[in-house]
Amino acid sequence: MAMLEITDLHTYYGNIHALKGISLTVEQGEIVTLIGSNGAGKSTTLRTISGLNQARNGELLFNGLSLRGIPAHKIATMGIAQSPEGRRVFPRMSVLENLEMGAFVRGTVDQSDIARVLELFPRLKERIDQKAGTMSGGEQQMLAIGRALMARPNLLLLDEPSMGLSPILVEQIFDIVTEINKQGTTVLLVEQNALMALAIANRGYVIQTGEIVLADTGAALLKNEAVRKAYLGEG
Amino acid sequence: MDVNWNLLIQQLIIGLANGSLIALIALGYTMVYGIVELINFAHGEVFMMGAFFAATVVGLTGVTPQSAPLIIIGAAALALVSAMLFSAGINFGIDRIAYRRLRRAPRLAPLIAAIGFSFILMNIAIYWKGGNPISPPALLPQKYRAYNVLNEWFGLDTTIRLRPLDLLVFAITIPILFALTWFVYRTRSGKAMRATAQDRDAAALMGIDVNRTIGMAFLIGGALAGAAGMIALYYTSAARFQMGFRYGLFAFTAAVLGGIGNLYGAVVGSLLIGIVWSLSDGFMKTLIGGWGAQWTPSVIFGVLVLVMVFKPSGLFGDHVPEKV
Ligand SMILES: Nc1ncnc2c1ncn2[C@@H]1O[C@H](COP(=O)(O)OP(=O)(O)OP(=O)(O)O)[C@@H](O)[C@H]1O
Ligand SMILES: [Mg+2]
Secondary structure (H helix, E strand, O other): OOOEEEEEEEEEEOOEEEEEEEEEEEOOOOEEEEEOOOOOOHHHHHHHHHOOOOOOEEEEEEOOEEOOOOOHHHHHHHOEEEEOOOOOOOOOOEHHHHHHHHOHHHOOOOHHHHHHHHHHOHHHHHOOOOEHHHOOHHHHHHHHHHHHHOOOOOEEEEEOOOOOOOHHHHHHHHHHHHHHHHOOOEEEEEEOOHHHHHHHOOEEEEEEOOEEEEEEEHHHHHHOHHHHHHHOOOO | OOOOHHHHHHHHHHHHHHHHHHHHHHHHHHHHHHHHOOOOOOHHHHHHHHHHHHHHHHHHHOOOOOOOHHHHHHHHHHHHHHHHHHHHHHHHHHHHHOHHHHOOOOOHHHHHHHHHHHHHHHHHHHHHHOOOOEOOOOOOOHHHHOOOHHHHOOOOOOOOOOOHHHHHHHHHHHHHHHHHHHHHHHOHHHHHHHHHHHOHHHHHHOOOOHHHHHHHHHHHHHHHHHHHHHHHHHHOOOEOOOHHHHHHHHHHHHHHHHOOOOHHHHHHHHHHHHHHHHHHHHHHHHHOOOOOHHHHHHHHHHHHHHHHHHOOOOOOOOOOOOOO
């Protein structure tokens, strides 16, 4: 049984049909990436998994349990954490408080979890008492990922972790995602930076205007003619 | 110019007492605004209902100034707690019935609903106790009403009056303010409240039940207003269906002055307004011939306008961007 199994999922914003029958699976231990251009429906897919948006049709199974109709705050307790688009850290809380909020579902804050996050992101250690809203975009991105890790999720959803970061920082972030995966967390990664995402992913899906148009291993998609043309700026 | 020091200190005492009373109401405005960005125009009436309910509860206990001191204290405490629960229930109920359904509606919709509830509560109050001011059932023995703590307890030879009632206002508000700060900054539910105020979706992703948390803000804001209702009932020895308007307006002004959404700001803004209020009441006549206490509201709003011109986000307004 796949950890996450999505079949023919439809999500709407009012009359806007944002997801038009998405199907994808994520197996335990994988890094799966979902790539596509602006407005394709990547964030909507993650928001629907997390319960921030509710699907109108289709199946959404996590470890065999249906997530449909379950509110976001309950899904958070089931082992799914998301680092959302635009980071969404709590701006008037300190870095430490943000990390503590990440552990909200666990009831108590485990010091070893904080230590682990600070080891992955040493920059956060230097800023531990700074208000999150005053940090740079890259630092906020690290905090958003670190905060999601504090829940000790089985499945980590990352929405464009590389957005707005310098090339060096992007490389660091992708290294860290790989490291997090090695430590045992399954990752569903949404990216526009297709080259980097496909390079670290086991498998990838290409989404276009609400539909999955291609699915293959990361390596195969990297070589795919259509993908290279559309998403890697070639041709 | 000769300064009348006694009058100055006297007015400061009154100002601080009125200011703490306003602070209890202002905190309800600011908490609700902080979490749902709604100016809860019914909040002044939630406070007024607390005053009415406190009067009813004291009446029901049948306690008189001649009762044993412990019984009097017990009745007052019972009335305080009942008023807090009653107002909390009303505020929570309004959110549950109306605002919650309008969470995704345009801003104006819940605002109009709030104004509607303000009128509904006033009419319920008129139906309940009539349109004329009611006096609270007497609780304090006659001896203590004109009692001057400074003369009697501290043996000071002064005309400045500090009544037991003034002390009572501080004795009730100060612990409540500390308890609130502790709750918001130290407890799990308080942190959930701050997180929800700062980013609702992100809070939900952390596992926070956003609707429950918003409901809690209404409960707490209502309870504080109820406590203020009980205090105002005895401090001004009157209650009337309209009392929520004036106090509500001053409290709302205080919240804006301090930086709406900011708890400390609401308290500081309230104390400031309480003091400006009492100083204007006490000194306006001597400062400007022919002027008097009737100018106080103009002075208060003058201060508000001045602060808004130079610091539009209020004294403690946040400059950290909400979203990045
Ligand atoms: N709150 C909303 N209200 C209405 N339409 C929305 C809303 N959010 C997204 N949409 C629409 O749904 C579609 C999918 O949007 P989504 O945010 O999922 O795209 P995306 O793939 O994440 O794009 P990007 O790479 O720009 O983040 C778009 O057409 C978008 O306009
Ligand atoms: Mg997106």
